[in-house]
Structure formats: structure tokens, C-alpha cells
Amino acid sequence: MRPSMRLSETSDCSAPYCCCHQPTIVWFAAAFWAVFSGWWTMSPTIFVTPVDIGGSHGHLEVPLWLPLTSAIVLGSFLPFLLGFYALKHLPATAAGIVASSEVLFAFLVAWLWLGEGLDAVQLLGAAVVLVGIVLAQTARVGKVVDADLALPPAEAASPP
DSSP: OOOBOOGGGSOOOOHHHHHHHOHHHHHHHHHHHHHHSOGGGSOGGGGGSEEEOOGGGOOOEEETHHHHHHHHIIIIIHHHHHHHHHHHHSOHHHHHHHHHTHHHHHHHHHHHTTOOOOOHHHHHHHHHHHHHHHHHHHTTTTOOOOGGGGSOHHHHHSOO
């Protein structure tokens, strides 16, 4: 029996963000899974086992390492890198909206490639989330944050 892997079953945990901003959680999770996952019982040949990623458009088999690597790169590393690139070329509010659009692209892939869809309640929920993202990212337009608020009182008062 061949394992079947759909792209919608892979997870995106935004590893670069977690590693940079949540190191305690990352180390705890790494230690937990190192002890309890049973990775040592897995045969290394599993990575060359063919899996079907054809979705709703037919049969397409590739070795497991290809969709696994794609999920890591396209679902974590590339969005994080593009978010930084967007910050370099766009205002912060626009870059935040662009970075939040990752979920929209995931839905489009699931819809077009895998033939999955959303019912009315899910579409309403997605619309509420997207409107909330846009409102949250644009609510601060024109407001200036005082840089001295980030410094301790003694450093804020001293001239550069």
C-alpha cells in the first residue's frame, strides 16, 4: 500500500517566526517530539516512497521528500522571506496585509488543485477574518509612535 499525501494535509507552523520570537516554545516542542515521536523507528526509505499529489486533476506520483521539502520551503521559509522583502519595498501596513494573504493563497491552491471548497458559513468566516486583517493593519494610518516610549527613561532623556 502506498502512502497518499495531499498538500492540504501538510502543516505550516511558520518555523522562522517561532525560532526567532518564541525560542522557549521551540525548544520545548523539539524536546517533546524528539522523545515521544518515535522517529528512530521510521525507515529512511520512506522519503523515497512514491506519494500521489495529483489532487482532483489526475494521478501524479512523486517521492515523499519532494512535497515534504516543498511544504517546508513554500509554507514557511518563502513566506517569511517575502514578508521581509515586502517590508523593504512597501509601507508596514501594506506589508502586513500582503503577509496575511498567505491563507488566501492556501485556499486558492486547495480549491483549484485539490477541488476543495468552502460552504457559506466558512466563506462568511473567511470574509470576517480578511476584513479584520485589513482593519487592524490600516487602523493606525497617520498616527506617529514616539520612539522614546521604547527606551528606558534615562536613555530617552539623554541626547544622542
